[in-house]
Amino acid sequence: MADRIVRRGVMLGLGALWWWAVVRLAVAPGAGALEGTVAAGGWGLSLLPVHCVAKGRAAGAVAAGRWRAAWRGPGPTAPQAEAPGAGSADEPG
Numbered sequence: 001m002a003d004r005i006v007r008r009g010v011m012l013g014l015g016a017l018w019w020w021a022v023v024r025l026a027v028a029p030g031a032g033a034l035e036g037t038v039a040a041g042g043w044g045l046s047l048l049p050v051h052c053v054a055k056g057r058a059a060g061a062v063a064a065g066r067w068r069a070a071w072r073g074p075g076p077t078a079p080q081a082e083a084p085g086a087g088s089a090d091e092p093g
Contacts, residue, residue: 018042 022036024031 014042 017021018038021035021042024035028035
């Protein structure tokens with residue numbers, strides 16, 4: 001129960017800090033970078049839950065353990081042709 005009270009207190013405090021920054025940006029002529037950073041950071045965090053999707057429902061999600069193959073890509077499809085004059089040092093030029 002005390003844990004829940006602490007969490008709610010922290011949330012209320014952070015919400016009050018964000019509102020203070022937004023109101024100060026709107027009405028105070030001396031508002032600056034600190035208030036802007038707090039307001040933008042709070043707004044950005046508010047968007048996060050909207051864009052989070054469970055991995056099983058995400059389009060293009062890679063299954064567990066498949067990251068290495070996904071980063072490697074499909075692999076070469078045809079042998080690479082040598083550029084003219086790119087022979088070894090042993091070959092006469």
